[in-house]
Amino acid sequence: MVQIVEKGGEKVESLKGRPAAVPFIHSIFFKLLISFLLLSIVPLTLAGLLTYSNVSDLLTRKLNKDASSVLEQHSKVLTFYLNDLIRMGEISNTSPAVSDFLKNKDYDNYLRSFLPLDQVFTGIHVIRPENAGITLVNEQGYVYTYGYSLNREHSGFYNYHWIPQLPPLSMEHRLTPLHDRPYSNQEPQEQVFSYVQQVFSRDLKAKGLLIIDFKRDVLASLFQSSSLSDSVPGETEIGLLITNRSGQLLYPQDTGRFRPEELKNLNQAERITDLSGNVYRLVTRTNNETGLILTGYFQEDKLYEPIHRIRNSVYWIILPSIAFCLLVSFYLSHRISGPIRYLQYLMGKVGRGEFYSLFKLKRKDEIGQLGLGFNHMVGKIKELIQLVYEEQSKKRDAEVTALQSQINPHFLYNTLESINSLARKRKEPQISKMIVLLGKLLRASISTFDTMIPIWRELEYAACYLELHQIRLKKPIQYSIDIDEEIRSLFTVKWIIQPIVENAVLHGLDPIASEEVSGRIEIKGWLEQDAVYLQVRDYGVGLDKTALKELRHNLEYHSEKLTKYGKKVGILNVQSRIRLHFGEAYGLSVDSAPQQGMNVTIKLPRRFANENK
The missing domain is CATH 1.10.287 (Helix Hairpins)
Structure with a gap:
């Protein structure tokens, strides 16, 4: 393999037999492990998180919808209740007795006004009989009460902190926060909230305050028909807050659970935290007619307790699943990458020359096929090494023989x-x-030991051979050599024409030789593009179809084998040497027929010099 090493400050490549260790993050095992984990853990985790998120959103939407519906009902009830109070104020504002009381500045007239006022407020009281008392105060400080006994030592109503500051010429009405009643002789510590409205005399020259007190449990009785608890499952702590535009808490009385500054922004918040650190989820509804803000609050940890149980269940499912996926991914990654690492180890041994190392795992998948291919490659390498060894041995023997032949x-x-x-x-x-x-x-x-010689010398060898046979036979052989000088100067492999001529004489002409006939041989040559063609034709006995087919087959497929091991030194030897020198595109082709002789054509490349020198 190629290894980068530093030499003289420069990086160079060197070949080593032992492969370098692959960093873990680049290994197949690591990549497979990460892939399996991503394919298994990520979808599982996403499924769990999406399930938790969807269930949580579903519960939140249902809570908002149901709570908003309940708050809408509360808002309608509150609107109806306030409309009754407004009607009570309007009746009071149009009453002559009330107008006279507001204009009164004399104490005796003040006392005489009680009877007509009692008649007026007896009718008004019927509208909301659950009120805890009605109070009318004029600018001179005279106070009229209905439904309770006044404690005159605490009758300075304009000094109470819960009395709202109303515009001078406005008939606005306000609901006060819960407060005690020191101005009442009966139960002065009782908590009530009050409806306060500014009333005027008929001539609008005098004004006063109309105060209608209601006990604290009145609001609870108003909302008991539709409870927020019906919209929330389980034992979640819930409650209802009613605030005005200034953030003053009207219901219930401030028990110190929430900070006053947080109550001012209830219509803009989604959560609120009490002084103990408990978090409450809010659902708000604003009553446009009265300007009051109705807020339902739900303790969040108990509200989402079923969701948390689902989340914990999902965690307990995901975590063992992740552990299982991790083990399976580790096993599969090792199962796939282990044989590959073993094959890499074997390749390193083969690279060091240990060709006995084979892949022995019995697998039928692609890795098994890869192992079989590796074993086949090692076998082929061993065969090639043995072949090279044998070729070198034969080459040395041939060189020794050649040296001995020179003696x-x-x-x-x-x-x-x-x-x-x-x-x-x-x-x-x-x-x-x-x-x-x-x-x-x-x-x-x-x-000479030259492999390539001029064609004219090849023709000279063939002529010498034919002259020998001219003397041997009773009737001389007729032969002709018709080759241009251009072809004669080209080069070819040594000893390719004489063996073909010898084959023509011995196997073609000798069987028909007699005192009258010895036969004829023609040698021709021509050029076609980059090829040289030499042709040897005899007019001897020829070959039948079977023998011709066998000869052609041997020339095409077995010439080298028969030359090496069959000791064939005729035209098969010539075919083998031409193809070894020039390639498969060149060689011999034969044509023959019984009693018509044989035609052997040699195809050679056009060579102008001895290229082996």
Whole structure:
């Protein structure tokens, strides 16, 4: 593998047999583990959170809807109740007796006004008989009471803090917060709230205050028919607050649960915290006719207790599920990445030359196929190494043989020359000529180690061989060589024409040789584009279809094998050497018919020099 190392401050690549360790975050195991976790834990967590959120939103919407409906009913009841109080004030404002009382400045007239006022307020009292008492106060401080006994020591009503500041010429009405009644001789500590309205005389020259007291339980009795508790499940602490525009608490009396500054913004808040730290959820409704704000409050932790139980249940489901998904993801990641890491380990051993290491896991999936491919690759590498070893061994043997063959060439030449001299002495010219021709062929075969030679030299070897057979046969062989000089100067593999000519003589012409006929051989050549074609044609016995088919098959597929192991040194040897030198596109093609001879065509590339030098 390639490893980056620093040398002289520069980074260079070096090859190492042992693969470098892969960082954990880049490993297949880590990537698979993260992928499995994301595919399992994220959807599960999102499902739990969405379930919790949806249930919480559903409960909140239902609470707001039901509570708003109840508050709307309370608002209508309150509006109806206040309308009755307004009607009581309007009756008082139009009464002559009330007008006279407001204008009165004499104490005796003040005392005489009680009887007509009693008649007026007896009728007014019927409208809301649950009132705790009616008080009429004029500007001179005279006080008239109906329904209770006045404590004159505390009759300074304009000095009470709960009396609202009303505009001078306004007939506005206000509801006061809860307060005690020191001005009453009966139960002065009783908590009441009051309806306060400014009333005027008929001529509008005098004014006073109309105060109608109501006990605290009046508001509770007004809202008991529709309770907020019906809209909330469980035992949630709930309550109702009624405030005016200034944030004053009208109902219930301030018990110190909430801070006064928080009560001023109830219509703009969604939550409120009491002095003990408890959080309450708010649902508000403003009565547009009276300007009062009705607020329902619900203790949030108890309100959402069912939601919290659902949330906790979701957590208890998600957490074990996450743990299970983590274990499964770890197992699957290890199951997939383990064999790959083992295969990486084996590849490192093979890289160090240990070719006995094979993938032994029995799997039928893609990893198993990858292991089988690895084993096949290792086997092929071992075969190639063995083949290279055998080729090198054969090459060394051939070189030794070639060196040994160089020892005796001069001895052979001298021996042939001695035989030639003896033939001439005994006047045997044909024997002498054959020895001369044989010597040329022998010298050509062992005098040079060049693989590529000019085509003209190949033709010379073939001519020497044919001249030898001219002497051997009773009737000389007729042959012709028709090749241009351009082709003769090109280069080709050594010894490719002579073996084909020899095959034509021995297997084509010898069977028909006689005193009358010895046969004919033609050698031709031509050029086509970048190829050179040489053709050897004999007019001998030829081949039948079966033999021709077998020869063509051997030439195409088995020439190299038969040359190496079948000891074939004829045209199969020529085919094998041409393809080894020039490739599969070049070689021999044959054509023949019985008693019509054989035609062998050689296709060669156009070479202008010995490229092997």
